[in-house]
Structures are given as C-alpha cells and as structure tokens.
Amino acid sequence: MALRVVILGAGFGGLELSTMLSEAVADDVAVTLIDRSDSFVFGYSKLDVMFGRTTLDAVRLPYRDVVKPGVRFVRETISAIDPEARRVTTDAGVHEADVLVVALGADYDLDATPGLVEAGNEFYSVEGAERLAQLLPGFSAGRAIVGVCGAPFKCPPAPSEAALLLHDYLSERGVRAACEITVVIPFGTPVPPSPDTSEALVAAFAERGIEFVSSRRVASLDGARGVAVLDDGSELAFDLFLGVPKHRAPDVVVASGMTEDGYVPVSSQTLETRFPGVYAVGDVATVGVPKAGVFAEGAARVVAEALIASIRGSGPAGTYGGRGSCYVEFGGGRVGRVDVDFFSGPKPTGTFRTPTWTLVDEKREFGSSRRARWFGT
Numbered sequence: 001m002a003l004r005v006v007i008l009g010a011g012f013g014g015l016e017l018s019t020m021l022s023e024a025v026a027d028d029v030a031v032t033l034i035d036r037s038d039s040f041v042f043g044y045s046k047l048d049v050m051f052g053r054t055t056l057d058a059v060r061l062p063y064r065d066v067v068k069p070g071v072r073f074v075r076e077t078i079s080a081i082d083p084e085a086r087r088v089t090t091d092a093g094v095h096e097a098d099v100l101v102v103a104l105g106a107d108y109d110l111d112a113t114p115g116l117v118e119a120g121n122e123f124y125s126v127e128g129a130e131r132l133a134q135l136l137p138g139f140s141a142g143r144a145i146v147g148v149c150g151a152p153f154k155c156p157p158a159p160s161e162a163a164l165l166l167h168d169y170l171s172e173r174g175v176r177a178a179c180e181i182t183v184v185i186p187f188g189t190p191v192p193p194s195p196d197t198s199e200a201l202v203a204a205f206a207e208r209g210i211e212f213v214s215s216r217r218v219a220s221l222d223g224a225r226g227v228a229v230l231d232d233g234s235e236l237a238f239d240l241f242l243g244v245p246k247h248r249a250p251d252v253v254v255a256s257g258m259t260e261d262g263y264v265p266v267s268s269q270t271l272e273t274r275f276p277g278v279y280a281v282g283d284v285a286t287v288g289v290p291k292a293g294v295f296a297e298g299a300a301r302v303v304a305e306a307l308i309a310s311i312r313g314s315g316p317a318g319t320y321g322g323r324g325s326c327y328v329e330f331g332g333g334r335v336g337r338v339d340v341d342f343f344s345g346p347k348p349t350g351t352f353r354t355p356t357w358t359l360v361d362e363k364r365e366f367g368s369s370r371r372a373r374w375f376g377t
C-alpha cells in the first residue's frame with residue numbers, strides 16, 4: 001500500500017516536499033498536493049511586478065505544469081483540517097491521509113491596521129503588487145513611506161529592498177528630488193541576525209537620502225489627515241504608503257486547533273506537530289527562524305528525508321539546521337546575500353556578501369533551478 005501523504009499548500013514548502021518524494025519514492029507514495037490557486041509566484045517577483053520590471057504573466061508559474069510520478073495536484077480550497085483524524089475537507093470533498101503536512105503559509109490581516117485599506121497600499125500580495133504597478137507611475141512628488149504593520153513578517157529584508165528600489169524607480173523617472181522616502185521597521189536594525197547586512201543597508205539608505213525609522217511599527221493610517229500613526233503615538237505625514245500588512249496563520253489552520261500564539265508549534269528538529277503523523281513547515285509554523293521561502297524549503301526537505309527513510313526502512317533522517325541564504329536587492333542593479341544560521345550557536349548569526357552583479361546571476365539561478373525542479377519548465 002502506498003503511503004498517503006496529503007500536503008496542504010503548494011508554496012515553497014509544499015512544492016519542495018512533493019518534488020523530493022516524487023524523486024525518491026514515487027512508487028511507494030500517493031501524494032495529494034492541494035492549493036486554491038492556479039499558480040505559484042516567487043515572493044521577490046512581487047517587487048519586480050510592483051516597480052514595472054516585469055509583468056505578472058511573466059512570473060506566474062502554473063500548477064498545471066506540476067506533473068510528477070506519485071504526485072497529484074488538485075486545485076481546491078481547504079475549509080477544514082482535522083489533525084487527529086488526519087482528514088482534510090475542501091470545496092470538492094474529503095482527503096484522508098496517513099501523513100498530513102500543513103504548508104499553508106501566512107495570510108495578511110489588513111483590517112488589523114485601521115486605514116490601511118482605505119488610505120494605503122500593501123505590496124506583499126500578488127494583487128497588491130499589481131495594483132501598485134498601476135498606481136506608482138502617478139506618484140511624482142511627495143512623501144512616500146514603506147512601513148511594516150506587524151511582526152513577524154515574511155522576508156525581513158523586503159521592506160528595505162522596497163525602499164531602495166523605490167529610490168531607483170523615482171530616480172529613473174527624474175522625480176526623486178521631488179520625493180521623500182521613509183522606511184519604518186519594527187526592529188532595531190533592518191536585518192537583526194546580520195549586523196553587517198544591516199550596516200550596509202543603513203549606509204545605502206543614508207547615501208540615497210532615505211530616512212530610516214527603527215523599532216517602530218505602523219499602527220494605523222489616518223487618510224483624512226494623510227498621516228501614519230506609529231506604535232508610540234508619533235505621526236509621519238505621507239502621500240504614498242507602501243505597507244507590509246500584519247500577518248497571521250490562515251483562518252482554517254487557526255480553526256483546526258493546531259495553533260498557539262497565532263502559528264503552529266512544531267519540533268524545531270523534526271517539524272512534527274503534537275498530532276501524530278502531522279507536520280507543519282514554512283511560514284505557518286513556529287520554528288524559531290524567519291518567515292522566508294528558503295527556510296520553508298529547508299524544513300520541507302527534513303520532512304521529506306524522514307518520510308523517505310521510513311519508507312526505505314533506512315536509518316534516522318537528519319534534523320533541521322535552521323540555515324538559509326537570502327538575496328537582498330540593493331538597487332543600482334546589484335544584489336547582496338546574507339547567509340543566516342539560527343541553530344548552530346547560542347544566538348543567530350548572519351554572514352554578509354557585499355552587493356555585486358555576480359549575485360544578480362546567482363539570484364536568477366536560485367529562481368530558475370527551482371522552477372525547473374518543481375515545474376519542469
């Protein structure tokens with residue numbers, strides 16, 4: 001009997017897990033990969049879409065291309081998860097699992113920030129990035145804020161990248177001198193585990209006249225007065241607000257009873273939840289690493305190795321290392337890299353690779369290698 005593995009969510013985590021199982025044990029698994037969407041978009045592609053560097057059609061990877069032995073992709077919306085029975089209900093029926101893997105990512109809670117929908121914009125969803133691609137050409141003068149509305153949030157360098165790319169975008173249009181850019185981040189530094197990366201970003205802000213407000217979160221927007229109210233009550237005037245919305249686990253995960261303090265607690269070594277045969281990987285889980293695709297992928301690999309080892313009856317699989325590399329857009333066509341390690345030492349460490357054009361190619365290869373493995377295109 002093939003092991004029935006039901007994977008909820010075909011993002012970084014779900015795609016890597018299903019690919020590894022197909023590559024290693026296709027004859028011994030029946031993987032059902034469920035996602036409500038028809039396509040996958042890399043997180044960083046949203047920045048490219050927003051600044052008109054590409055189109056959504058060019059970066060959308062359709063799930064119909066996920067054709068792998070042992071794996072069946074179904075486009076369904078998950079409406080209930082029973083972790084004790086390992087049973088999942090969708091808009092199309094019920095899936096029973098021997099092994100259930102929750103990889104549903106994090107949703108956005110726009111209503112948690114009063115005024116965000118009415119007076120601001122978010123660039124973290126595909127729809128938000130597309131809307132901004134239409135709106136940004138109309139911004140030629142005034143005060144722009146890139147502001148984070150809550151932590152934790154995906155890809156901690158992303159707001160800094162957005163501010164630097166906004167500088168380039170306005171400079172290329174010849175309107176930078178008529179605009180101010182402020183970035184508001186709820187951490188003391190842009191990328192806390194890596195002082196070198198943070199220092200380089202703060203220097204890049206200073207060189208470009210971008211104001212950096214640290215250790216503050218945007219609590220609300222007052223559209224009538226055109227001000228962003230920060231969590232200490234101070235105010236910043238804006239004409240354009242580009243927000244990172246507050247994140248939360250998808251409602252269906254919260255309703256399943258699996259969450260504590262908002263997300264699904266798991267073993268940081270094995271990604272197992274407290275329910276036998278149920279794992280959680282990626283942004284939906286609390287593991288002690290940031291919410292980023294590389295960490296979701298690394299966690300998925302550990303689950304895949306454990307399942308492959310149990311199917312083959314081989315020795316125990318490895319444990320999760322909490323390491324990952326993130327590419328950071330510095331503007332001017334250059335990309336830096338930060339290699340972070342969360343579990344090896346007493347505290348997280350990050351090694352910075354200074355921005356170069358070579359790393360632009362490496363970032364491109366990061367995307368194309370995954371596209372080839374996951375989608376065969």
Ligand SMILES: Cc1cc2nc3c(=O)[nH]c(=O)nc-3n(C[C@H](O)[C@H](O)[C@H](O)COP(=O)(O)OP(=O)(O)OC[C@H]3O[C@@H](n4cnc5c(N)ncnc54)[C@H](O)[C@@H]3O)c2cc1C
Pocket residue numbers: 008009010011012013014034035036037042043044045046047076077078079103104105106123124125154155158250252281282283284291292293294295296326327
């Ligand atoms: C602007 C931006 C830039 C980023 N840059 C980077 C970067 O450079 N490097 C990096 O590593 N990470 C980056 N990220 C973060 C990265 O995109 C996420 O951390 C990553 O996608 C998380 O993977 P995941 O598998 O946990 O969830 P996701 O990739 O979010 O996948 C979850 C899936 O679950 C599906 N789903 C949710 N609810 C349901 C439901 N009820 N029914 C069916 N399906 C459902 C969704 O459709 C989605 O496809 C960036 C993110 C943003 C927003």
